[in-house]
Amino acid sequence: MSLLVTGSIGIDTIETPAGRRDSVAGGSAIYFAYAASFFTPVRLVGVLGDDAPAGLFDVFGDRDVDTSGLEVRKGSKTFRWHGSYVKDLNEAQSIQTDLNVLAEAGPKIPANFTDSKYVFLANSHPVLQQQLLASIKTPKLVVADTMNLWISVERAELLKLLGKIDGLVLNDGEARLLTEEKNLIKAAKQVLSYGPKFVVIKKGEHGSLLVTKDGQAFVLPAFPAENVVDPTGAGDSFAGGMMGYLATQGHVTPATVKRALAYGTCVASFTIADFSLGGLRSTSREKIDARWNDFKQAMSF
């Protein structure tokens, strides 16, 4: 089924213990779209400047990603991020962030995308997330991500957004900031009281936690990875794998969300094995399925 993602398109400079890459393709929507495309056709909506080197975002090859919702804005500059994981592979240190075009008006949802059933609103200003969502006619499942900045400075708008979506994906620090609850189960339940039917808390190398409105909790470790090259995009790939799988199921039950989380976990484990999109570009649905089965096996007792 049709899966639409809106989010950032970025030019990243990344430093990790494994090395450094300058001006590579990045951004939440790019990682999400690539990850989700292993499962279902993806519609990508985002905006970049006219400064991006030719071909930088021609990353999708023969993947089924419709990029007609990518706006190249004349005279604007693409979002740029320079981050380092040299000190801590589990947490990026931002060296420089240039919002550029992300500080301007947001992208528009093309008319032929407004019938999308599955929608992922990757991290952006919660007012923009609401505007984008309002363009979708009859969504079946809407999931959003957010970040510390919006929790701190746009809390009221974020809470309004939470009243309009089915699921929220956020990391542990963000969940604690949003709810002022240290315990993550309590934090998740607090998030659910704001509206969503389920919340997924990402804990980086420690895995993820799902809590649903009917009180079910599902805990999942990360895939045990021996070689982490570049964690950039792991969370967006996780969300992409999760939503991509859900879009193939046609119904959202606790059981499908659990399987979806495990798919997200496996897809993210490929992302972190190389810089930028390299890890995703060198995997396949077959490899992802094989790893999913290994993961299921490694966790079963």
Add this chain to the structure above:
Amino acid sequence: MSLLVTGSIGIDTIETPAGRRDSVAGGSAIYFAYAASFFTPVRLVGVLGDDAPAGLFDVFGDRDVDTSGLEVRKGSKTFRWHGSYVKDLNEAQSIQTDLNVLAEAGPKIPANFTDSKYVFLANSHPVLQQQLLASIKTPKLVVADTMNLWISVERAELLKLLGKIDGLVLNDGEARLLTEEKNLIKAAKQVLSYGPKFVVIKKGEHGSLLVTKDGQAFVLPAFPAENVVDPTGAGDSFAGGMMGYLATQGHVTPATVKRALAYGTCVASFTIADFSLGGLRSTSREKIDARWNDFKQAMSF
């Protein structure tokens, strides 16, 4: 089958966000023995001073724990620890540690305990661990714990111990210190190169990781606990549940070790729900089994 534990007997003063308890029963061997006794008869070996208030260590009630290996040493003082989890529930801050009798000669294994088949050497000086182990005639499975102090100051003796045991249980920080490897899978493999057939790395609220000599990795989240009152003894209870279950199986395969880890996880989740031994004293094998089944369910996909 007979399970012997040697380790500390302590008088703890504990501060947590939930409150404070002064001079309560503690020590690695006490927690381990209680936890293991839900599965199998336990033989407890340790030493305390003659200063302990009457009845403080009469904690086992009708549990099948043979305390005839507990030496009350005349003129000596019991090990005391004052710790705080007020800042971080996942990591104790030691306010005061008085080794007292633990700095003297170790306990002796009673003659009628030397036929024990399952042996857990809780954290103590690696020379003492080796001495105690040497008293056991034909052990079937020997597992040890250790701590930062011995890794730093008695590395050579610790490595000798590792050549004599089947399994090592340690926490993530200790594994990194011992191997100088940040990645825990790599750290686990390094530990295995020192001798043990399997290693279990405890990650506190983030669960645990098992790696076996034949290359199998098993990752397990912690039981999703909403109310953590006092984390003291969680790691020892985890080990107790794990070893207690293994002692009932008669064989040690990757499959039994995985189930054992899940039992350890569940037993520890009861420990942290109250101060001192309170959590363990108010549970039962039936409750543990029910939680084990819930846990299996919460993790399956």
